[in-house]
Amino acid sequence: GAVVSQHPSRVICKSGTSVKIECRSLDFQATTMFWYRQFPKQSLMLMATSNEGSKATYEQGVEKDKFLINHASLTLSTLTVTSAHPEDSSFYICSAPSISSAYSYNEQFFGPGTRLTVL
Amino acid sequence: GQNIDQPTEMTATEGAIVQINCTYQTSGFNGLFWYQQHAGEAPTFLSYNVLDGLEEKGRFSSFLSRSKGYSYLLLKELQMKDSASYLCAVHNTDKLIFGTGTRLQVFP
Numbered sequence: 001g002a003v004v005s006q007h008p009s010r011v012i013c014k015s016g017t018s019v020k021i022e023c024r025s026l027d028f029q030a031t032t033m034f035w036y037r038q039f040p041k042q043s044l045m046l047m048a049t050s051n052e053g054s055k056a057t058y059e060q061g062v063e064k065d066k067f068l069i070n071h072a073s074l075t076l077s078t079l080t081v082t083s084a085h086p087e088d089s090s091f092y093i094c095s096a097p098s099i100s101s102a103y104s105y106n107e108q109f110f111g112p113g114t115r116l117t118v119l
Numbered sequence: 120g121q122n123i124d125q126p127t128e129m130t131a132t133e134g135a136i137v138q139i140n141c142t143y144q145t146s147g148f149n150g151l152f153w154y155q156q157h158a159g160e161a162p163t164f165l166s167y168n169v170l171d172g173l174e175e176k177g178r179f180s181s182f183l184s185r186s187k188g189y190s191y192l193l194l195k196e197l198q199m200k201d202s203a204s205y206l207c208a209v210h211n212t213d214k215l216i217f218g219t220g221t222r223l224q225v226f227p
Contacts, residue, residue, distance in 0.1 A: 032213060034214070034215070036217075041222070042219075042220070043206055043217045043218060043219050043220035044206065044208075044217040045217070046214060046216065049213070049214065091159070093161055093162075095215070097213065107164065107167075108152075108164075108215055110161035110162050110163075111161060112160065112161050113159070113160065113161050115159070
């Protein structure tokens, strides 16, 4: 199957700093990528849809000025958490859809996730 | 709004069968996925249903009833390694909307 990578896998930062998380599709092109956030013992919450060459689409309640998304190429999307605070500590996961020849649907391939801890 | 509900936690014994239910009310529906997620890891794909009925893949089966807004994941011959969270997700246009997730613990 298709491979999606994320970097870094783990980051610890001080309150007030900004953190950039990269999501790459390694062996396929993705015009769309998705960013999710997952708090402990909870499910994945879709934050935004990243669109190559255009603005991201944010879900209701997600601050677009706090979570900056850039999708500059067909294989890379970045999420920047600006002025991070302890409540932003979470597991951030990206995904990219790719046509599955077996099922003929856009199967989502997930990155390994980034654990963000804000002190 | 979008509601996708699952039981929060379930326990079962090694070798047994367990059924994890998922009910959904969403604005659109293009299919339903089941994922397995171990703590601190990304979800991994288990199954996909778009038509009513049962899809079987080895020890895992998934059922869908679109008229009832209902799906279940059936795990047979449970193994200790099946202890994980199980997430159902509705494919709505291009998005995946995840359910609340079910933490399954398998005991020896």
